[in-house]
Amino acid sequence: xxxxxxxxxxxxxxxxxxxxxxxxxxxxxxxxxxxxxxxxxxxxxxxxxxxxxxxxxxxxxxxxxxxxxxxxxxxxxxxxxxxxxxxxxxxxxxxxxxxxxxxxxxxxxxxxxxxxxxxxxxxxxxxxxxxxxxxxxxxxxxxxxxxxxxxxxxxxxxxxxxxxxxxxxxxxxxxxxxxxxxxxxxxxxxxxxxxxxxxxxxxxxxxxxxxxxxxxxxxxxxxxxxxxxxxxxxxxxxxxxxxxxxxxxxxxxxxxxxxxxxxxxxxxxxxxxxxxxxxxxxxxxxxxxxxxxx
Amino acid sequence: xxxxxxxxxxxxxxxxxxxxxxxxxxxxxxxxxxxxxxxxxxxxxxxxxxxxxxxxxxxxxxxxxxxxxxxxxxxxxxxxxxxxxxxxxxxxxxxxxxxxxxxxxxxxxxxxxxxxxxxxxxxxxxxxxxxxxxxxxxxxxxxxxxxxxxxxxxxxxxxxxxxxxxxxxxx
Amino acid sequence: xxxxxxxxxxxxxxxxxxxxxxxxxxxxxxxxxxxxxxxxxxxxxxxxxxxxxxxxxxxxxxxxxxxxxxxxxxxxxxxxxxxxxxxxxxxxxxxxxxxxxxxxxxxxxxxxxxxxxxxxxxxxxxxxxxxxxxxxxxxxxxxxxxxxxxxxxxxxxxxxxxxxxxxxxxxxxxxxxxxxxxxxxxxxxxxxxxxxxxxxxxxxxxxxxxxxxxxxxxxxxxxxxxxxxxxxxxxxxxxxxxxxxxxxxxxxxxxxxxxxxxxxxxxxxxxxxxxxxxxxxxxxxxxxxxxxxxxxxxxxxxxxxxxxxxxxxxxxxxxxxxxxxxxxxxxxxxxxxxxxxxxxxxxxxxxxxxxxxxxxxxxxxxxxxxxxxxxxxxxxxxxxxxxxxxxxxxxxxxxxxxxxxxxxxxxxxxxxxxxxxxxxxxxxxxxxxxxxxxxxxxxxxxxxxxxxxxxxxxxxxxx
Numbered sequence: 001x002x003x004x005x006x007x008x009x010x011x012x013x014x015x016x017x018x019x020x021x022x023x024x025x026x027x028x029x030x031x032x033x034x035x036x037x038x039x040x041x042x043x044x045x046x047x048x049x050x051x052x053x054x055x056x057x058x059x060x061x062x063x064x065x066x067x068x069x070x071x072x073x074x075x076x077x078x079x080x081x082x083x084x085x086x087x088x089x090x091x092x093x094x095x096x097x098x099x100x101x102x103x104x105x106x107x108x109x110x111x112x113x114x115x116x117x118x119x120x121x122x123x124x125x126x127x128x129x130x131x132x133x134x135x136x137x138x139x140x141x142x143x144x145x146x147x148x149x150x151x152x153x154x155x156x157x158x159x160x161x162x163x164x165x166x167x168x169x170x171x172x173x174x175x176x177x178x179x180x181x182x183x184x185x186x187x188x189x190x191x192x193x194x195x196x197x198x199x200x201x202x203x204x205x206x207x208x209x210x211x212x213x214x215x216x217x218x219x220x221x222x223x224x225x226x227x228x229x230x231x232x233x234x235x236x237x238x239x240x241x242x243x244x245x246x247x248x249x250x251x252x253x254x255x256x257x258x259x260x261x262x263x264x265x266x267x268x269x270x271x272x273x274x275x276x277x278x279x280x281x282x283x284x285x286x287x288x289x290x291x292x293x294x
Numbered sequence: 295x296x297x298x299x300x301x302x303x304x305x306x307x308x309x310x311x312x313x314x315x316x317x318x319x320x321x322x323x324x325x326x327x328x329x330x331x332x333x334x335x336x337x338x339x340x341x342x343x344x345x346x347x348x349x350x351x352x353x354x355x356x357x358x359x360x361x362x363x364x365x366x367x368x369x370x371x372x373x374x375x376x377x378x379x380x381x382x383x384x385x386x387x388x389x390x391x392x393x394x395x396x397x398x399x400x401x402x403x404x405x406x407x408x409x410x411x412x413x414x415x416x417x418x419x420x421x422x423x424x425x426x427x428x429x430x431x432x433x434x435x436x437x438x439x440x441x442x443x444x445x446x447x448x449x450x451x452x453x454x455x456x457x458x459x460x461x462x463x464x465x
Numbered sequence: 466x467x468x469x470x471x472x473x474x475x476x477x478x479x480x481x482x483x484x485x486x487x488x489x490x491x492x493x494x495x496x497x498x499x500x501x502x503x504x505x506x507x508x509x510x511x512x513x514x515x516x517x518x519x520x521x522x523x524x525x526x527x528x529x530x531x532x533x534x535x536x537x538x539x540x541x542x543x544x545x546x547x548x549x550x551x552x553x554x555x556x557x558x559x560x561x562x563x564x565x566x567x568x569x570x571x572x573x574x575x576x577x578x579x580x581x582x583x584x585x586x587x588x589x590x591x592x593x594x595x596x597x598x599x600x601x602x603x604x605x606x607x608x609x610x611x612x613x614x615x616x617x618x619x620x621x622x623x624x625x626x627x628x629x630x631x632x633x634x635x636x637x638x639x640x641x642x643x644x645x646x647x648x649x650x651x652x653x654x655x656x657x658x659x660x661x662x663x664x665x666x667x668x669x670x671x672x673x674x675x676x677x678x679x680x681x682x683x684x685x686x687x688x689x690x691x692x693x694x695x696x697x698x699x700x701x702x703x704x705x706x707x708x709x710x711x712x713x714x715x716x717x718x719x720x721x722x723x724x725x726x727x728x729x730x731x732x733x734x735x736x737x738x739x740x741x742x743x744x745x746x747x748x749x750x751x752x753x754x755x756x757x758x759x760x761x762x763x764x765x766x767x768x769x770x771x772x773x774x775x776x777x778x779x780x781x782x783x784x785x786x787x788x789x790x791x792x793x794x795x796x797x798x799x800x801x802x803x804x805x806x807x808x809x810x811x812x813x814x815x816x817x818x819x820x821x822x823x824x825x826x827x828x829x830x831x832x833x834x835x836x837x838x839x840x841x842x843x844x845x846x847x848x849x850x851x852x853x854x855x856x857x858x859x860x861x862x863x864x865x866x867x868x869x870x871x872x873x874x875x876x877x878x879x880x881x882x883x884x885x886x887x888x889x890x891x892x893x894x895x896x897x898x899x900x901x902x903x904x905x906x907x908x909x910x911x912x913x914x915x916x917x918x919x920x921x922x923x924x925x926x927x928x
Contacts, residue, residue: 102403
C-alpha cells in the first residue's frame with residue numbers, strides 16, 4: 001500500500017468533523033474488507049484514512065419506536081448472531097451469511113457493503129424489498145432517505161465527501177412483513193452473486209399484498225421489479241403466480257454477460273430465484289403463524 | 295507513524311509503524327510471528343487468519359492501527375512447548391495438513407468455531423472453513439480433524455479440567 | 466462456558482500495570498519452557514505397516530505449530546526486497562527503457578534490465594524463456610525490469626517510475642490459427658509449432674470404414690493455474706567471495722542449479738540452492754523464474770535480496786495447465802465396441818516451452834483412453850501463442866484428454882442406447898492388453914474398479 005495518514009475517530013461527531021475537514025482527500029475505513037483491497041491495488045490514493053471501526057455507537061442493533069435500527073458498523077457476523085434480526089428479519093441473516101466467509105463477515109460491515117455499491121452486493125436486495133431507509137450524518141446534520149436513493153451506479157453512491165452513513169432503518173410497518181433472500185453463486189462459499197433476489201409481501205386473505213421484489217447483480221445497481229410486483233398485487237397466492245412473477249421479473253432485469261455468466265443465464269436465474277424467494281417468504285410466514293398459534 | 299499496543303498470545307506488546315502497515319505485516323515483520331501467511335493479500339485465501347477479540351479475521355485486511363488495544367491470538371499462541379492444543383493434535387493425527395501453508399489459518403478458523411460450538415455439524419465446519427483455501431485438496435481430512443478436536447475438547451470439558459491448562463492461550 | 470470461550474467484550478484491553486519499556490521491547494514469542502512436546506521422530510530402521518494405515522506426516526507437527534519456515538518467513542540482515550515490472554502487453558518490441566527515475570529514489574538500491582543478464586534464456590527443455598525480456602515481449606506477464614529496494618513499498622513505487630516504450634506487434638492468441646503458415650511467429654523465424662508427436666496403431670482408416678457408427682466431436686479445456694497457496698518466492702545472496710546461495714521454493718533444485726548457472730555464466734560449484742519446504746507445487750514450481758534476477762540484484766547491491774510473487778503474478782507470470790483443443794473421431798460397432806479412434810490434439814503452449822514436451826507426449830499416448838482399440842491414430846501439436854506459458858501440472862495432459870474421451874464415451878453410449886458402465890466394461894483394458902504404444906500392461910484392475918465403484922454407489926443401469 002502507498003503511504004497515507006491515519007486517524008482513529010473517537011465518536012461520530014469526531015468522524016464527521018474529520019471528514020468535513022479532509023473532504024475528498026479522506027477515505028472512511030469501516031470493516032476494510034473492500035477498502036484495503038482497493039488501497040493495495042491503488043484504486044484510491046487517499047491522503048488520510050479516517051478509521052471509524054471503533055465507533056461502538058454505530059454497532060447497535062435495536063428496535064425503536066420508528067422501527068428496527070441496524071448501525072452501519074454492524075458486521076455481517078453481528079447481523080447473523082443478532083437475536084433481534086434472527087427473530088424479526090431472518091432474510092437479512094441469510095443475506096449476511098451468504099457474504100464472503102467467516103473471516104470477512106467478522107470484519108465487513110453492513111454500511112460498508114452498501115456504500116461500496118457493487119451491483120452484486122448481498123445486503124441490498126432484502127433491504128430494498130423491505131423499503132429500508134438510511135441515515136446519513138455530515139457537518140450539516142443528519143438526513144434520512146430511502147436506501148434506493150443511495151445507489152447511483154456501480155461503485156458510486158449519492159454520498160458526498162464529508163457524508164457518513166450511520167444507520168439503516170426498517171420502518172415499523174414493514175417489520176412483520178414476510179421476506180426472503182435467495183442467491184446463486186458459482187460456489188457455495190466465498191462467491192459473488194450471479195444473481196441475488198429479495199422478496200417480501202403481506203398476506204391478505206390468501207392474496208399478495210404490497211409485494212416487493214428486488215434484484216441484484218442484473219443491473220448497474222440493485223433494482224426493483226415493478227411489473228412483477230404489479231402482477232402479484234391482490235392476486236391469490238399460488239405457486240403458478242410465483243413462477244409467473246419470476247418470468248416477468250426476468251424481463252425487467254438488465255444483466256450483462258461477463259466471465260462469470262452470460263446475460264441469458266442470469267435472466268433464467270432471476271426467474272428461478274424470484275419464484276424461490278416468494279415461496280420461501282410464504283413458508284416463513286406460515287411458520288411464524290404456526291409459532292404464534294402454538 | 296501509528297503507535298499500537300495490543301495483547302498478542304497473552305503478552306502485551308507495542309510498536310510504532312507506518313499507518314499503511316497491515317496487522318499481518320505487524321505480526322510477521324515487527325513481532326517475528328511468521329505463522330500467519332500472506333497468500334492472496336485480498337482476503338480470499340485465509341492463510342493470514344488470526345483471532346482478534348475472539349473472532350477469526352483476515353489479518354491482511356486489517357490495519358495495525360485497527361488492532362490497537364485488542365487481543366490477538368496467532369498460531370504461535372495455540373500450543374506451548376509442553377502440550378499441543380487438541381486441534382493441533384487432531385490435525386496431526388489425521389494427516390490433515392499437507393504442504394502446511396494454509397494450516398495456521400485453518401487451525402485458527404477451527405479454534406474460533408470450537409470456542410463457540412463444541413459439537414459442530416459437518417456443515418457448520420465447512421462453513422467455518424470456507425474462508426480457508428487448501429490447494430492440496432485436503433478438506434476431507436481437515437473436517438475429520440475438526441470433528442476429532444471437538445471430541446477431545448468435549449472430553450476435556452466433561453472431565454472438568456478446571457486447572458488452567460498452559461497450552462490454551464485463550465486471549 | 467468452557468475455558469476456550471471467546472472473549473465477547475470487544476474494545477477492552479485491561480493493562481493492569483503499565484509495562485516497562487524493557488518488557489515492551491521483548492519479541493512476542495512464548496516464554497521458553499522445558500523441552501519438549503513428545504517426539505515425532507520414528508525409531509530408526511523400524512518397519513511399520515503402511516498399507517491400510519493412516520499416515521501421519523513427519524512434517525505435520527511443525528505445520529500445525531506454525532513453525533514451518535517457508536521462504537517468506539526467512540529474512541537476513543540487510544535484506545532487500547525485489548519487485549519485477551511486468552510488460553502488460555502480449556506482443557511488442559521494446560523501444561526504450563528508462564530506469565533513471567527509479568534508480569534516483571531514496572531506498573532503491575538497484576535496478577536490473579534484461580540486457581544485464583549474461584545469458585538471458587532458460588527452460589527445462591528448450592531455452593526459449595528470457596529471465597527479463599530485453600528486446601521482444603512474448604506475453605503480458607513477461608518481466609521487463611527488476612528493482613531491489615529497502616522495503617517492498619519502495620520497490621513497488623519504483624516500478625511505477627520505470628518508463629518503458631513499446632512498439633505493439635500483432636499478437637498470436639488462437640493456437641489453431643497459430644499453426645497456419647501465414648500466422649505471425651511468436652519466436653520468429655521458427656514455426657509456432659514447436660513439438661509434435663504421433664502414435665499409430667493398426668489402420669485407422671480401415672477401422673473407421675468397418676465401423677457402424679462414426680462419432681466426431683471437438684472438446685476443449687481451459688488454462689488452469691496451480692494456485693499453490695505459497696506464491697513463488699526466493700532469496701538470493703551473492704557473497705563477496707563470489708558464491709551464490711539461493712533459498713528457493715522449487716521442486717527440482719538440481720535442475721534449477723543448472724539453469725541458474727547457465728543464465729549467470731557461473732560454475733555450478735559456486736551455486737548453492739537450498740530447497741525449502743514448498744507451500745504447494747503441483748508442477749508449478751518445477752523450474753526457475755525470478756531467481757537469476759534476484760541473484761544479479763544481490764550481486765549489484767552486496768545484500769541478500771528476497772522476491773515474492775504477488776497473487777496476480779502467480780496467474781500472469783508462472784506456468785499454467787495447457788488448454789487443449791481435442792478432435793475425436795471414433796468408429797464403433799452397433800454393439801458399442803470401439804474399432805478405431807483418430808485424435809488430433811492442439812496444445813496451447815503459451816509463450817514458452819517449459820514442460821510442454823512432456824505434456825504433449827503424455828497427452829498423446831493417453832488420448833485413446835484405457836480401451837482396447839485396434840486402430841489408433843493420435844497426433845498432437847504444441848503451439849506457441851502470446852499468452853502465459855503452460856507447463857507441468859499434475860497429470861501432464863492426462864486430465865484434459867480424459868475429459869474428452871470419457872465425454873465421448875457417454876455420448877456414444879447414449880446414442881447407441883447402451884448403459885455407460887457397460888460400454889466401458891465392453892472396451893476396457895484387460896490384464897495383458899497392449900497400450901496404444903504397444904506396452905503390455907500388467908496389474909490392470911480397471912474393470913474390477915468400475916464394478917466395485919458402481920456397486921458402492923448403487924449404480925442403476927441406464928440406457
